[in-house]
Amino acid sequence: MVLEDTSIQQFPFHRQPVYAISVHPTLPLAASGGEDELGYVWDITTGEQILKLTGHTDSVTNTAFSVDGTLLATGGMDGKARIWRRVAKDESGRTWEFLTELLGPDEIMWLQWHPKGNVLLAGGNDATLWLWQLPSGNTMQVFAGHDSPIHAGSFTPDGKRILTGDESGNLFFWDPRETTPVWKLSASDGRFALEGGITSIGINPSSTLAVVGGATGGIRVVNLAKGSVVGALEGHEEGESIEAIKFLEFGAAGAGMVATGGTDGKICVWDLSNMNLRTTLQHSDAITTLLPHPAPSAHVITSASADRTVKTWDARAGKLLKDNVGHQGPVFRAALGMDGSVVTTGSEDGVCLVFSTSA
16 A cells, blocks of 8 residues: 655654654754654755754653744753754854753743744743743743643743643733733633633734633633633534634734634634634644744645644635645644745654645
């Protein structure tokens, strides 16, 4: 039996499930991480290994390049964030040096760089939230207030605030300079309550509105200035977790469009000006990643799924543009590269693939 494979490049060196993948903001480089306790930097055009990222003592579950592309962070189940720095004189970006190791939570669940500077945020399974300054590696803040694993979190796009959600269903809005939250919503706030806890968060480009997804299919729209619930979005199967939320920068003026992906295999595209479901796109198994394309293709979104496929859609018209296959297991993570013309993936099968997103 010949398995169809539409990939244009591959990186097969993890040999165990790949949990993390990210792409450099300007160069054709990917950083992947996996159950083998290793990360790699590799060339997405040639598949060539550039750097082996060692030093973790458990699965590497997160990789992230800083916004200016000079730093790379890996985060693991060992609670460590390890930072590499690009050697400036090498313009090809092929020379990186180890910079520092940051000790943080018991286990890092997610990492995110500040949208405007070299500040790193991490959420932990031990209910702690960490903020570090780079390149010094100094801890700027440890936020306490959550009472369970922090499954989701993000800087606001303007970089001024942080929004985090935990397994108990608490949502916190933080000023990075303060240790106490600006506001908090919890499961006891009737309109907000998300059964099973918070699994995903998306924030609009103007940093005024968040969409928060829960473990059993609930979605709430929250006004960030007031900390108030302004709507609920119902369209996913009850009991199915919301795994990904991304704002889309096209169409409706005002509140905008948002896409939500769930373990029900559905991608729901919502118009937040009226809270209406605009279109539904379907995979045959859980959605793991949603990736809106940059302008001028802001109406295009690429999704990765446990059904082993990576699909590119016109979210405006609700139609499939490209169906990519090649993995032999669930696709856990994906990242766009080269201005959205390619998508890189990491899978349970231990392989990273690169696909073209153009039809």
